[in-house]
């Protein structure tokens with residue numbers, strides 16, 4: 001069986017909240033003074049209905065019927081089996097993947113974008129601001145805002161803005177406005193431009209600009225929206241893993257031995273893996289692997305610390321694995337994996353010993369992506385190639401061990417808007433790159449005096 005479909009009526013009707021099931025509760029966000037944050041401090045940034053989800057410890061949260069109706073536009077997403085890749089690798093392993101590339105913008109990101117847009121609209125908000133790295137999130141939120149009827153303004157990391165001009169066109173098609181970040185539209189953007197006119201930008205800088213934009217709107221009808229990292233985003237994405245479980249059960253497949261997702265801010269990984277982490281907490285034997293670039297090794301080399309979510313320091317301090325909020329990653333092509341921090345829930349799962357993070361070099365990832373395209377046929381996003389590289393590695397290991405393992409990974413998006421990176425790889429222009437130890441040390445100096453965990 002190559003693909004397993006779920007009918008609309010069998011789509012999950014609740015999201016799963018991993019915060020309810022940890023043995024030790026995750027640390028809450030705090031201010032620089034070390035005091036816990038009260039929800040009202042977030043009220044100017046996010047609508048209260050989403051803040052309630054952010055701090056909730058309820059295990060299951062109902063998905064409103066109107067949101068289900070919106071999700072039906074592309075969900076349930078198929079679970080597929082990579083039989084041609086299996087054949088090519090001559091592995092006894094079975095490789096399944098959730099195909100999140102079939103949403104209108106082409107990634108998993110609309111799973112939360114439409115939800116956030118809907119709750120903001122419900123709360124009386126008229127405009128959302130946000131940042132985008134590779135452009136996937138900006139597209140997802142533009143699409144979502146066009147569906148529910150909100151204005152949308154996007155700060156796009158300069159390097160991606162230049163590398164991927166057609167992403168801006170996509171955002172414009174859905175009615176969104178897209179600026180290169182750092183921009184002249186905010187005081188923080190102007191400050192950075194003055195200090196470093198040639199900066200490639202970073203997600204941290206773009207987040208700061210988008211938050212400043214929302215906070216300085218005197219009408220009070222603008223809020224900020226984040227595409228990853230936060231608890232409520234992880235929550236909305238769990239529909240991926242919940243569907244996958246139903247689909248595996250439908251074909252009588254056992255619980256997977258290995259679950260894999262690439263991790264930038266952590267949302268597509270969390271979406272697939274959190275329902276399986278729940279099983280693992282309850283005794284199931286599963287190896288769960290978030291994968292990241294060696295150029296931005298947040299989980300594999302970044303310490304678990306309190307740090308800002310953005311560069312300007314406008315967010316609360318989050319307990320997470322971090323490379324330091326001033327970190328400006330090398331301009332690798334997996335733009336969505338270039339964030340300095342990692343979702344607090346994913347970071348906490350690492351400290352609880354539930355995950356085995358791994359990092360992969362971009363050259364190895366593009367090799368894996370080509371193997372994929374030449375067997376399975378589709379062209380994956382550069383981010384997704386980090387999950388595929390790991391799935392291939394695990395399938396080869398299963399072959400050496402002669403074990404019929406079940407591997408499940410998240411196919412987070414297609415790469416049809418990211419062909420420049422492929423072209424460079426095919427021309428032999430991409431080099432192996434791993435973050436130098438001195439750069440990491442230097443970047444971490446900025447958080448040396450922050451409250452300790």
Ligand SMILES: *Cc1c(COP(=O)(O)O)cnc(C)c1O
Nearest residue numbers: 136228264265266267268336413
């Ligand atoms: C944004 C993006 C990612 C990384 O973001 P996460 O929040 O870690 O999921 C991965 N894959 C694709 C296709 C993306 O667009």
